[in-house]
Amino acid sequence: MLGAVGTVRLPGSKSISNRVLLLAALAEGSTEIRDLLASDDVERMLEALQALGVRWTRKGESLDYVVEGAGGPFPVKTAELFLGNAGTAFRPLTAALALSGGDYRLSGVARMHERPIGDLVEALRQLGADITCTLNEGFPPLHVKPARIRAGGVVQVRGDVSSQFLTALLMALPLSGAQTTIEVVGELISKPYIAITLELMARFGVRVEQQGWARFVVPGGARYRSPGTVFVEGDASSASYFLAAGAIGGGPVRVEGVGRSSIQGDVRFAEALEQLGARVTMGDNWIEAAAPAGGVLKAFDLDLNHIPDAAMTLAIAALFADGPCRLRNIASWRVKETDRIAAMATELRKLGAEVEEGADYLCVTAPAQLQAAAIDTYDDHRMAMCFSLVSLGGCRVRINDPKCVNKTFPGYFDAFAQLVRAVPVIAIDGPSASGKGSVAERVAAQLGWEVLDSGALYRIVALAAVRAGVALDDEAGVAAIAARLPARFDAGRVWLGGDEVSTEIRSEACSSGASQVAALPAVREALLARQRDYRTRPGLVADGRDMGSVVFPDAGLKIFLTASAEARAERRYKQLMAKGLPANMHDLLSDLQERDARDAMRAVAPLQKLPDAVLLDTTDLDIDGAVAFIVDLVRDRGLAAG
Ligand SMILES: Nc1ncnc2c1ncn2[C@@H]1O[C@H](COP(=O)(O)OP(=O)(O)OP(=O)(O)O)[C@@H](O)[C@H]1O
Ligand SMILES: Nc1ccn([C@@H]2O[C@H](COP(=O)(O)O)[C@@H](O)[C@H]2O)c(=O)n1
Numbered sequence: 001m002l003g004a005v006g007t008v009r010l011p012g013s014k015s016i017s018n019r020v021l022l023l024a025a026l027a028e029g030s031t032e033i034r035d036l037l038a039s040d041d042v043e044r045m046l047e048a049l050q051a052l053g054v055r056w057t058r059k060g061e062s063l064d065y066v067v068e069g070a071g072g073p074f075p076v077k078t079a080e081l082f083l084g085n086a087g088t089a090f091r092p093l094t095a096a097l098a099l100s101g102g103d104y105r106l107s108g109v110a111r112m113h114e115r116p117i118g119d120l121v122e123a124l125r126q127l128g129a130d131i132t133c134t135l136n137e138g139f140p141p142l143h144v145k146p147a148r149i150r151a152g153g154v155v156q157v158r159g160d161v162s163s164q165f166l167t168a169l170l171m172a173l174p175l176s177g178a179q180t181t182i183e184v185v186g187e188l189i190s191k192p193y194i195a196i197t198l199e200l201m202a203r204f205g206v207r208v209e210q211q212g213w214a215r216f217v218v219p220g221g222a223r224y225r226s227p228g229t230v231f232v233e234g235d236a237s238s239a240s241y242f243l244a245a246g247a248i249g250g251g252p253v254r255v256e257g258v259g260r261s262s263i264q265g266d267v268r269f270a271e272a273l274e275q276l277g278a279r280v281t282m283g284d285n286w287i288e289a290a291a292p293a294g295g296v297l298k299a300f301d302l303d304l305n306h307i308p309d310a311a312m313t314l315a316i317a318a319l320f321a322d323g324p325c326r327l328r329n330i331a332s333w334r335v336k337e338t339d340r341i342a343a344m345a346t347e348l349r350k351l352g353a354e355v356e357e358g359a360d361y362l363c364v365t366a367p368a369q370l371q372a373a374a375i376d377t378y379d380d381h382r383m384a385m386c387f388s389l390v391s392l393g394g395c396r397v398r399i400n401d402p403k404c405v406n407k408t409f410p411g412y413f414d415a416f417a418q419l420v421r422a423v424p425v426i427a428i429d430g431p432s433a434s435g436k437g438s439v440a441e442r443v444a445a446q447l448g449w450e451v452l453d454s455g456a457l458y459r460i461v462a463l464a465a466v467r468a469g470v471a472l473d474d475e476a477g478v479a480a481i482a483a484r485l486p487a488r489f490d491a492g493r494v495w496l497g498g499d500e501v502s503t504e505i506r507s508e509a510c511s512s513g514a515s516q517v518a519a520l521p522a523v524r525e526a527l528l529a530r531q532r533d534y535r536t537r538p539g540l541v542a543d544g545r546d547m548g549s550v551v552f553p554d555a556g557l558k559i560f561l562t563a564s565a566e567a568r569a570e571r572r573y574k575q576l577m578a579k580g581l582p583a584n585m586h587d588l589l590s591d592l593q594e595r596d597a598r599d600a601m602r603a604v605a606p607l608q609k610l611p612d613a614v615l616l617d618t619t620d621l622d623i624d625g626a627v628a629f630i631v632d633l634v635r636d637r638g639l640a641a642g
Pocket of ligand 1: 431432433434435436437438439455571572574575618621622623626
């Protein structure tokens with residue numbers, strides 16, 4: 001299992017980048033665009049604008065560009081444009097070119113030719129545009145020919161397939177010069193994307209009169225004018241992966257570049273995450289997410305029509321939720337870079353999830369244990385980014401064709417890797433009765449972490465072997481018992497099968513038996529994975545003899561806890577007396593010394609102070625002092641949040 005914590009500076013928003021580029025190209029004057037997204041889709045738009053005679057320059061190696069606006073339709077009247085799989089370039093350019101009076105051919109990758117554009121073409125034909133779908137009616141590639149545009153009336157466009165059709169019309173219509181009313185047919189989906197379009201058009205001087213979400217009046221005589229400088233916000237859809245990482249992997253994870261004042265609808269992903277129980281905080285330009293107080297996300301049933309892109313991330317969050325989850329009203333997923341409903345269902349099933357797929361919904365039930373899988377990404381950047389989050393569940397995932405993230409976020413995997421870290425472990429090793437168990441328990445309680453008393457496992461193995469009549473030096477026999485040990489820890493009590501053995505395993509007979517079976521390599525091997533499974537978020541405090549050397553060699557803090565043999569024998573004496581167990585100081589001291597010697601001298605995983613362990617001698621220090629010492633070190637090393 002992995003955790004996630006840290007801060008990510010988001011790349012620029014794809015939706016804003018490509019809209020601003022087009023508006024700047026059509027505007028009067030030059031526009032400085034700061035923090036433009038560097039990605040394939042934006043490259044396609046930049047190439048297209050260049051081919052259409054719009055001059056732009058990049059400031060050195062920065063993400064800042066200057067676009068010299070054409071002050072109206074594109075100056076180049078004949079062009080062939082290849083737009084890859086960039087819907088944010090293809091749809092708006094189609095409309096702008098239809099109103100530019102030239103001869104243009106637009107094509108893309110094979111998937112782009114499967115993505116519908118008929119509703120936009122139909123709306124543009126209502127205005128007099130001459131557009132041919134050269135392969136299949138209703139789909140790219142397109143041939144746009146010069147035509148007499150009859151703007152100035154009412155044009156209808158469907159709003160229930162892709163909101164980009166409406167965006168394209170809105171941005172292009174000022175080129176006609178006439179006041180035109182757009183009527184949306186069907187329930188408009190993805191409304192927040194239209195809000196981005198209207199906001200950006202207004203920044204370029206064209207205010208559209210909005211009558212609800214069904215009618216939009218583009219004013220006559222409107223002309224785009226450069227606002228001078230435009231800053232591109234961070235990408236709110238990309239933010240979703242990191243915020244979900246914080247919610248799944250402990251967090252906190254902070255994204256910078258979007259926040260309360262963002263114009264992107266996908267910032268509302270943060271609200272959805274809150275409904276899953278995640279702890280979310282927000283500033284003007286940042287958002288932070290951390291796991292719910294209880295660590296586990298809540299099951300959900302949400303209408304996600306308003307955040308179609310970021311909603312994909314919730315399908316992965318469902319793998320970490322405490323019950324079946326339903327994502328509703330997501331039909332637009334079917335006409336995106338791939339059929340995202342089908343793709344998501346197929347890949348989630350590979351991980352062992354139970355998935356029900358409908359025309360416009362998905363139901364996801366997490367498996368008891370995530371299965372390792374190779375995830376296909378369907379040339380869809382969001383599939384790749386979403387499924388990277390599965391790794392936080394400690395499950396091996398292979399992301400096929402990871403470079404597809406270049407569409408919107410070329411540096412995604414580096415940014416993700418920066419956040420991901422192993423769940424922190426504090427390893428407390430030391431000789432018998434040095435106080436490891438008491439200290440570990442209190443440190444864990446203060447930090448809210450899990451605790452592992454590894455010695456108890458060896459004690460239970462010894463007890464189980466004795467009960468089964470297996471000799472303590474029968475390595476194969478004892479190892480077989482260890483491999484299937486029906487041990488359970490519950491609120492400080494210890495169970496072997498149906499028997500509570502909390503007191504019995506603390507007897508000196510079990511102490512001695514434990515150190516005998518612990519010297520057998522096959523027994524240690526049989527218990528290794530079981531101990532490592534205790535490493536769960538938000539962190540683990542593990543005590544024993546080889547926590548720092550063998551079980552958790554990457555522990556963020558290793559403590560060698562000790563005290564003089566006399567002090568320890570006295571503590572053990574008092575401990576046994578308090579439990580009503582027989583004890584004799586003299587015997588205890590020699591048993592303890594004998595056990596320490598066996599633990600330190602054995603060939604496998606001997607008790608030792610590692611060079612990278614901090615020595616803590618508690619001969620003259622009480623438990624509280626030892627706990628405070630360790631908690632201070634944890635904070636100094638930044639191992640625990642807060
Ligand atoms: N610093 C300390 N000062 C005084 N008593 C202590 C201190 N640390 C632990 N004790 C007491 O010593 C006894 C043994 O402690 P504990 O069981 O935590 O040790 P341990 O190292 O886990 O032992 P073992 O590994 O052998 O089970 C307990 O009764 C505990 O309360
Ligand atoms: N990581 C560990 C933990 C314990 N042992 C052996 O088990 C005996 C009992 O452990 P306690 O911590 O409960 O005293 C101990 O003496 C060790 O021999 C171990 O080997 N490795």
